[in-house]
Amino acid sequence: MRDWKDKIAVVTGASSGIGAATARRLAREGLQVMLVARRLDRLEELAGQIRQNGGRAECLPADLSQEGDRRRIFNEIETRFGHVDVLINNAGFCWYGYGAEMSWKTAWEMLQVNVEAVVQLSLSCLTHMRKRGSGHIINVGSISGSIPSQGIALYGATKSFLDNFTTALHRELSRTHLHVSVVRAGPVRTEFGEAALQQENGGHVPTEHIGVSAEHVAWRIWKLILRPRRVIYIPDWLRVVPWAELAFGWIIDRVGPLLLKNQKT
Numbered sequence: 001m002r003d004w005k006d007k008i009a010v011v012t013g014a015s016s017g018i019g020a021a022t023a024r025r026l027a028r029e030g031l032q033v034m035l036v037a038r039r040l041d042r043l044e045e046l047a048g049q050i051r052q053n054g055g056r057a058e059c060l061p062a063d064l065s066q067e068g069d070r071r072r073i074f075n076e077i078e079t080r081f082g083h084v085d086v087l088i089n090n091a092g093f094c095w096y097g098y099g100a101e102m103s104w105k106t107a108w109e110m111l112q113v114n115v116e117a118v119v120q121l122s123l124s125c126l127t128h129m130r131k132r133g134s135g136h137i138i139n140v141g142s143i144s145g146s147i148p149s150q151g152i153a154l155y156g157a158t159k160s161f162l163d164n165f166t167t168a169l170h171r172e173l174s175r176t177h178l179h180v181s182v183v184r185a186g187p188v189r190t191e192f193g194e195a196a197l198q199q200e201n202g203g204h205v206p207t208e209h210i211g212v213s214a215e216h217v218a219w220r221i222w223k224l225i226l227r228p229r230r231v232i233y234i235p236d237w238l239r240v241v242p243w244a245e246l247a248f249g250w251i252i253d254r255v256g257p258l259l260l261k262n263q264k265t
């Protein structure tokens with residue numbers, strides 16, 4: 001097995017949920033983790049726990065909606081470590097409701113965090129990874145990227161973007177030792193629903209209290225690092241969803257709007 005002791009992992013959205021659990025997991029496996037998110041108190045608390053357990057962690061507070069912060073992350077990585085072995089593009093958020101009622105401010109921020117930050121960090125890291133001839137980028141997508149759904153029009157579209165972007169890069173790099181993977185996750189019990197509700201005019205995400213644990217997702221991400229693949233579904237049975245959209249999308253066309261109406265009234 002490869003020695004993970006000197007490997008550097010950058011985890012965005014490490015202040016809660018999937019990101020925090022993944023950072024904990026990778027640190028336990030011996031990687032040095034760089035924790036990125038806005039809430040520094042949360043990052044410091046997590047870094048403290050990791051260090052107490054014998055791991056190595058550093059905090060890098062950053063707002064990924066800001067281009068300057070995104071550039072600073074990469075400059076910091078270069079200064080502190082010189083390179084990245086594993087980049088987990090996990091930070092993201094949702095907004096639930098009629099797409100036409102979403103403010104441009106929220107939409108813009110979602111595009112910055114869920115899409116532009118992923119592209120910018122990936123391109124910066126890929127430049128270095130290509131020079132070193134190794135590295136793995138994991139983009140935390142969602143099954144909603146495979147099944148356009150009422151209530152999450154823009155969120156689902158940002159995750160479709162990740163699917164397409166990741167798959168194409170994976171194909172381009174298939175004859176190298178560089179890996180790019182997407183995680184198509186179903187519902188996960190995190191602060192995701194709460195964060196969506198806090199957005200301007202945002203509603204409850206219907207799946208907010210169901211799903212697998214963040215620790216389970218972190219474990220699957222670790223397995224993905226050990227055995228790189230283009231895509232994983234969490235849980236596995238969700239691999240039927242893209243087929244279901246093709247075969248039964250016409251049913252969702254009819255039932256979907258009713259579900260959203262019931263949820264909003």
Ligand SMILES: NC(=O)c1ccc[n+]([C@@H]2O[C@H](COP(=O)([O-])OP(=O)(O)OC[C@H]3O[C@@H](n4cnc5c(N)ncnc54)[C@H](OP(=O)(O)O)[C@@H]3O)[C@@H](O)[C@H]2O)c1
Pocket residue numbers: 012013014015016017018019036037038039040042062063064065090091092093094113140141142143185186187188189190191192193195211
């Ligand atoms: N939970 C689910 O059901 C589910 C299902 C499929 C996919 N996902 C995806 O999984 C990823 C993680 O979500 P989660 O479920 O773990 O939710 P979460 O607990 O709300 O975590 C979201 C993370 O993203 C960070 N973030 C949000 N906006 C940011 C910004 N402007 N700058 C920097 N960091 C920002 C948050 O940190 P700060 O607020 O401290 O900045 C937080 O650490 C997301 O990409 C989400 O789309 C979630």
